[in-house]
Amino acid sequence: xxxxxxxxxxxxxxxxxxxxxxxxxxxxxxxxLMNELTLALDRISESDxxxxxxxxxxxxxxxxxxxxxxRSETIKGPGDLPQHSRRTRxxxxxxxxxxxxxxxxxxxxxxxxxxxxVASCDVLVAAKTAVVGLPEINVGLLxxxxxxxxxxxxxxxxxxxxxxxxxxxxxxxxLGVVEASVPVEELLDxxxxxxxxxxxxxxxxxxLAKQTLNAIEDMSLRDGYRYEQDMTAAIAKTDxxxxxxxxxxxxxxxxxxGS
Numbered sequence: 124x125x126x127x128x129x130x131x132x133x134x135x136x137x138x139x140x141x142x143x144x145x146x147x148x149x150x151x152x153x154x155x156l157m158n159e160l161t162l163a164l165d166r167i168s169e170s171d172x173x174x175x176x177x178x179x180x181x182x183x184x185x186x187x188x189x190x191x192x193x194r195s196e197t198i199k200g201p202g203d204l205p206q207h208s209r210r211t212r213x214x215x216x217x218x219x220x221x222x223x224x225x226x227x228x229x230x231x232x233x234x235x236x237x238x239x240x241v242a243s244c245d246v247l248v249a250a251k252t253a254v255v256g257l258p259e260i261n262v263g264l265l266x267x268x269x270x271x272x273x274x275x276x277x278x279x280x281x282x283x284x285x286x287x288x289x290x291x292x293x294x295x296x297x298l299g300v301v302e303a304s305v306p307v308e309e310l311l312d313x314x315x316x317x318x319x320x321x322x323x324x325x326x327x328x329x330x331l332a333k334q335t336l337n338a339i340e341d342m343s344l345r346d347g348y349r350y351e352q353d354m355t356a357a358i359a360k361t362d363x364x365x366x367x368x369x370x371x372x373x374x375x376x377x378x379x380x381g382s
Contacts, residue, residue: 130156131163132181138174138322139315140167140223149187150180152236154197154207156190157214168222171381174322174329176221177314178244179228185253188235191262211236215270218243219337222330224321228314229253229292230307235267242270245333246321247300248314249292250307255300256289274300325363326381 126133130153132143142163144150167173180186189211190197198204218225218240227244233255241247241255249255255274257267271280275290275298282288292304305313321329335354339347358364362382370377 128159128163131159133163135173136315137319138172138326139177139318140170140173140175141177141179141311141315143179143181144186145181146190147182149184149232150182150237151187151190151192152211152214152240153190153193154210157210161214161217164217164221164225168220171326173223174326175318176223176225177228177311177318178218178225178240179311179314180230180233182231184231185229185233186237186240187232188237188258189264189266215239215243222333224318224329224333226314226318226321228310229255229295229301230310232256232289234258234289235264238274239267239270242267242273246302246317247295248303248305248310248317249295249301250310251292251304252307253292253295254289255295256287257284258287258289260285261287325361325367325377325379327361327363327379328358328367331358 130144130146132145134141134143142160144156144160146153146156150156164176167176197207224245225243227241227247229241229247229249231250231253233241233253235257238255238257257271259266268280268284271283274280275283279290279298283290290298292301295301296304302317303313331354335351339350342350363379366377366379
């Protein structure tokens with residue numbers, strides 16, 4: 124993995140890349156961190172040896188949101204605000220559009236832009252002490268509501284956005300937003316367990332499955348299922364698919380080559 128990052132820590136564990144947001148003290152989403160996270164995910168998209176990603180925060184916070192302290196330095200003249208807004212959008216989309224599945228491991232507070240990062244991941248696990256919220260109402264801003272709609276019901280999301288309500292790990296699990304709510308010291312192991320299970324599947328099928336899920340998310344039932352059927356037909360012709368079927372019949376573990 125590359126080591127040219129200053130606010131992002133990257134560790135390789137087998138076929139899994141562990142990315143840690145590392146902009147102390149609260150991992151605020153600075154321009155540098157957004158650029159580095161986007162670059163890292165784009166690199167991972169084209170790295171055949173990486174099959175899954177775990178995204179978490181360094182320290183006790185996942186991401187406390189936009190870097191308000193550096194806002195005045197970032198937005199000084201004409202064009203700066205649109206550029207900042209574009210950069211922020213693309214950072215979130217880099218997670219969603221990463222060709223490899225991203226497991227979000229919510230180790231602490233994920234607020235505002237931090238919630239948008241969480242909502243852009245594919246699978247989520249949380250520490251019991253983690254909290255997710257949209258506190259922008261308290262600082263004269265908006266943001267993260269549309270991403271939050273991917274996670275929460277109509278009433279809960281609006282309550283969060285209009286009051287700043289924060290939702291903890293156990294409540295996230297009760298609502299079905301995350302796959303598990305565990306003690307913080309067990310969080311990374313649980314996330315890695317999920318990532319390694321995904322990484323054990325055909326890498327080609329995994330990439331096409333995520334691509335399909337992204338594509339059909341806003342389609343009608345008819346169009347979405349037709350698209351999925353077409354992708355299934357394409358996957359079925361691959362060597363990996365043939366190996367999966369042979370391994371099943373021969374009662375052995377498959378050996379995938381990504382082709």
